[in-house]
Amino acid sequence: PYSGTVGQTYTVSLWVKTDAGWNGTSDNSKIRFGNGSSGALLQACGYGGPKTDWTQVTCSYTLTTGNTSVGISVGNSGTVGNVWIDDLTVSRS
Secondary structure: OEEOOOOOEEEEEEEEEEOOOOOOOOOOOEEEEEEOOOOOEEEEEEOOOOOOOOEEEEEEEEOEOOEOEEEEEEOOOOOOOOEEEEEEEEEEO
């Protein structure tokens, strides 16, 4: 998990490209922030649907009194077609 102090913000940025027939949905094709201890979902940003050109996706979470530690994951729910993810960065401000 990534940790910090209350008020700091973690931002994840990535580029995604898919085949035209990729069937991933935003339900599970997303960037997720989970509680660093329990794993409970805190914030998510979906990137479902075909993206035949490179598309940047950014998602942020600001640490709170109850959550000063977060785990970050990237998911893909597609079962048809390819998905490519590139240039993933994590920053804290």
